[in-house]
Amino acid sequence: MSVEEFAQATVELPPLQLHLQGKSPYGAPQIDVPIRLNTNESPFQLSPELVDDIARTVATSARDANRYPDRDAVELRHELARYLSDTTGHTVGTDQVWAANGSNEVLQQLLMAFAGPGRTVLGFEPSYSMHPTLATATGATYTSVPRTEDFGIDLDEALSAIGRLQPSVIFLCTPNNPTGGSLDPEMVVAIHDASDALIVLDEAYVEFSHSASLLPLTDGRPRLVVSRTMSKAFGLAGARLGYLAADTRVIDAMQLTRLPYHLSSITQAVALAALRHRNSLLAGVEAVKEQRDIIVDTLRNKGVKVADSDSNFVLFRAPDGDSTALWKRILDAGVLIRDVGLDGYLRVTAGTPSETQRFLDVLEETA
Ligand SMILES: *Cc1c(COP(=O)(O)O)cnc(C)c1O
Numbered sequence: 001m002s003v004e005e006f007a008q009a010t011v012e013l014p015p016l017q018l019h020l021q022g023k024s025p026y027g028a029p030q031i032d033v034p035i036r037l038n039t040n041e042s043p044f045q046l047s048p049e050l051v052d053d054i055a056r057t058v059a060t061s062a063r064d065a066n067r068y069p070d071r072d073a074v075e076l077r078h079e080l081a082r083y084l085s086d087t088t089g090h091t092v093g094t095d096q097v098w099a100a101n102g103s104n105e106v107l108q109q110l111l112m113a114f115a116g117p118g119r120t121v122l123g124f125e126p127s128y129s130m131h132p133t134l135a136t137a138t139g140a141t142y143t144s145v146p147r148t149e150d151f152g153i154d155l156d157e158a159l160s161a162i163g164r165l166q167p168s169v170i171f172l173c174t175p176n177n178p179t180g181g182s183l184d185p186e187m188v189v190a191i192h193d194a195s196d197a198l199i200v201l202d203e204a205y206v207e208f209s210h211s212a213s214l215l216p217l218t219d220g221r222p223r224l225v226v227s228r229t230m231s232k233a234f235g236l237a238g239a240r241l242g243y244l245a246a247d248t249r250v251i252d253a254m255q256l257t258r259l260p261y262h263l264s265s266i267t268q269a270v271a272l273a274a275l276r277h278r279n280s281l282l283a284g285v286e287a288v289k290e291q292r293d294i295i296v297d298t299l300r301n302k303g304v305k306v307a308d309s310d311s312n313f314v315l316f317r318a319p320d321g322d323s324t325a326l327w328k329r330i331l332d333a334g335v336l337i338r339d340v341g342l343d344g345y346l347r348v349t350a351g352t353p354s355e356t357q358r359f360l361d362v363l364e365e366t367a
Helices: 003-010 048-063 074-088 102-114 130-137 155-165 185-193 248-257 265-276 278-301 323-332 353-366
Strands: 097-100 120-125 141-146 169-173 198-202 224-229 242-245 313-317 345-349
Touching (some): 048 265, 048 278, 074 097, 074 242, 097 102, 097 248, 102 224, 120 155, 141 155, 169 185, 278 313, 323 345
Parallel strands (some): 120 141, 120 169, 169 198
Antiparallel strands (some): 097 242
């Protein structure tokens, strides 16, 4: 045995933190198949005009890459504030907007500030699997209240859990992933008023919704914050840009948990270019909504049980209830959809017209 091998054989890792032991990482399969409808990305590639603009702005910022980026990403936050104000009719200032590497990082920074050991984070499941993962990673206790049969929230159950658990943070995902539906503003206000928690409205899919953003509810409610992303409606999952609209004191707290210079100058430049092209990018949203509605209508006409969707995806029940076998048969036909671990159900992302049609054909042939 060489000295190196001896050292390797005898060196043991220190134990993982207790709350990480036995956990598995987030792992939506990345399988190379012709049609990928499994992670709610936009099916549309960026336009040549936007690609050129990104290339130009990245080249400009590359010249200055010997310097750290603007630590506070002021220009980007200003443009994100403008986008939110223009699209919701609710004015937010630059100092009420925060940006990070995907809304996952935004959520992580929020939880590092407001969750942590000895505190409870509450969710309503099924919902986005990263909410518990990020919460427990801070050392907080995550607890969830089950949703009703039609995937809504039972207000009485919610209020009783809030009274019992006194959570520090409550996740309300609206539209909800993986079920697709939205929450009424009255429900959000009732949950807010019954708690002392930071209420995180995860609006990753709101641009696809039949109903409006709940951002205006943040007025006079500093504990209510809205997280957004450019990964879905903007079709920019690869750029990693998420953002938050919140009271300035919440934004100040983000400054304590972020890493210095967390948002690279390249990322800032790409996001700014995308915002300049927002009209053409968001044009894809209408096309995706159309495909979403086609999936819902087609499956319902066949008698398949389908959840209402305000998102760019559809949750449906396998006709024979065996979602695992159906997922595999659809994959074997070259279409990757998502087994979200919800017994009997599968989730499919709306694609281009031809991708959506292919999925519907495959389902027809295999279900
Ligand atoms: C996809 C998704 C996000 C976005 O994550 P990013 O880190 O911004 O890519 C956030 N919340 C939910 C519920 C999602 O489904």
